[in-house]
Amino acid sequence: MSSIVGLGRKDYKFSNWAKIFSCKPALYFQPESVDQVVELVKEASNSKTTLLTVGSGHSPSDLVMTDEWLVNLDKLNKVINVERDPSGLFADVTVEAGIRLYQLNEFLAEEGLALQNLGSITEQSVAGVISTGTHGASPYHGLISQQYVNLTIVNGKGEIIFLDSKNNQDLFRAALLSLGKIGIIVKATIRTIAAFKIKSSEEVITFDELLKKWETLWVHSEYLRVWWYPYAKKCVLWRGERTNEPISVAPRKSWWGTTIGRTFYEALLWIAVNIYPPFTPIVEKFVFNRQFGSVETHGDGSFNIQPSVTSLSMDCLFSQFVNEWAAPLNNGPEILRGLEHSINNAAINHEYYVHVPIEVRCSNTTFTNEIDNTPDLTNRTTISPGPIRGNNLRPLLDNTPKLNYAPLDDVTNSQLSLYINATMYRPFFTNSPIGKWYKIFEEIMGAAGGKPHWAKNFIGNVEWSDLSKFEQKQDKDYYDGEMKGFGSKNREWFGEDLELFKKLRKENDPNGVFLSSKDWAIRNGIVDIEDF
CATH class of the missing domain: 3.30.43.10 (Uridine Diphospho-n-acetylenolpyruvylglucosamine Reductase, domain 2)
Known part of the structure; x- marks a missing residue:
């Protein structure tokens, strides 16, 4: 052996x-x-x-x-090299790919550096965070993978391959969102920037006011998130900008950040899920008022200044199902009005109830697809907005709309991707019913040009699923919320990019070493049944 x-x-x-x-x-x-x-x-x-x-x-x-x-790969967690640019504005940091983001952030802080953008958490590994298309919340920044200068992978033949914009470009595009099917990422070089702070505001606005300001809301802050509470008919608008101002003495207090508040909230959800579902809107309104207050504060939000990692990280609260889709930002009002109508009707008819917040974010996932990634540092300072990209290549399986690239000073809504995240909590690890709500959610998102996030609980349809055709499964054969798949839809949506991904996968893994999670991969058309 x-x-x-x-x-x-x-x-x-x-x-x-x-x-x-x-x-x-x-x-x-x-x-x-x-x-x-x-x-x-x-x-x-x-x-x-x-x-x-x-x-x-x-x-x-x-x-x-x-x-x-x-x-x-947790034991592959070393920092290998730091190559600082003479400008002092960025540094390319090479690490073993198993290092977790929080470990990398700790090292970068000691070096006076920072990642340019983050998702909601920092628990992921450097390899894992890009493998399903993780993104942040910004009209200037896109996928986390845009910060990566190069990758080193071990393919299915045991070969060590170096990938960047000039070397093995197609394979690099596949590995930047690989779903674990291309090889094992063992090293990565990430373009980091000088450490920065974020000055943020948090405002309560009505849902109607959000839609009224849709055209002008998204492009004037470097970092921006919206949390929508449909039963309360209100939203929380969080906006952030880089700053040189001193850090606030203390971050904002959080009601559900306390042990008592958190446990009480989860207990209320448990009652709503397991005993009396019509209690759900009452829970939402109560929790909203405890966390954010009952008064609209749009235009009058208080400011908070914290290190970038603190500002960009979120509390994900409890165990949860998550169904997230990306669509053109310009279709946002249509999508949100459709979701609002469906949520309200479902509550009236006691068909289903949703959990909150429904997260609404945007990203700039446009690409030039240029090989040269030499940054333009003209007139740039340590707090200038926008990315210093590590690469300009669109991953083959990027689920966001293919929109026209625009320079940073000319970004409009038409260049931005909208993300809508429908979270359903599992209070004390008990399942919430999700099938009816997620079916409606996917129909509305799909009709508006959306596609699901690879890592989430998207469901799909037996008519689209390659696996259900192979096993002759019908709707009645699935439990509530079980993934059915998007095989034929993914072929329609990704077209030649998916075919190239499959070709590269077979070339680099001829013996099928990475043909794991078989059912998931087949039902979504990432691999073909005859590959097994």
Whole structure:
């Protein structure tokens, strides 16, 4: 038996963060070097088994479930090199790809550096955060992968391959959103910038006021989020800008950030889910008033100044299902009005209830697709808005609309992607019914030019699912909220990009080492049934 196989654990049980899905892999590995990763891939190929790489497990779906070999890169967490630009405005930092973002952030802070943009959390690994298309909330910044200058992967043949805009460009575009199907990312170089602070405001506005200001709201703040509370008919608008001003003495207080508030909130949700669903709107209104107050404060929000990581990170609260889609931002009012109508009618008829907030964000995921990634630093300072990109390439499986690129000083709504995130909590890890709500949500998002986020609990349709056709499954064969799949839709949506992704996958993994999470991959058309 290979020495590397002897290091595998046989008694390991993996659960994702939300504890919705779990699996017992045949063997669980934590390699400590790139050489061990190479050895592990070659042994998997010889043994005709599959490898699945997992990080923090924050995806609420079954994307990273396997009963074969599971690999975690937490021990590949070293910083390899820091190459500072003479301007002092950015530095390219090379790391082993298993390092978690919070670990990287701690190192960068000591070096006077920072990541340019973040998603909602910092638990993910450097490899994992780009593998499903994680993004932030900004009209200037796009996918987190736009900050990556290069990647080093181990493919299914055990080869170590260096990828950047000039070397293996197509494979680089595939690996920037790989779903774990291209290879194991072992190193990455990320373009970081001088550490910065964010001056943010948080305002309560009505839902109608949000839609009235839609045309002018999105492009005037570097960082921006909206949390929509449909039963309260209100929203919370958070906006942030870079600043040199001193840090606030203390961050804002959070009611649900306290032990009592958090537990009470979860208990209210449990009652609404398990005993009396019509209680849900009352819970929302009560929690909104406790957390944000009952008075509209639009135009009069107080300011808070914190380090960038503190400002951009969010409290995800409880275990949850999440269904998130991206669509053109210009279609936002149509989408939100449709969702509002459906939510209100469902409550009147006691068909379903939604949890809050429904998160509304935007990103600038337009690309020039230029090979040269030399940044233009003209007139730029340490607090200038906008990215210093690590690459200008659109990942092959980027789910956002293909919109026309515009320079930073000329960005309009027509260049922006809208993200809408429908979260349904699982209070004390009990399931909430999601099938009816997510079906309506997906119909409205799909009709408005949307596509689902790869890591989330999208459901789909038996008519689109490749797996249901293979197994002859019907609607009645699925439990509430179970993924049915988007196979034919993904072929329609991604077209030649998906075909190129599949071609590159087969070339780099001819023996199917990374054909794990089989059902998920087949039902969504990422791999073909005949590959197995």
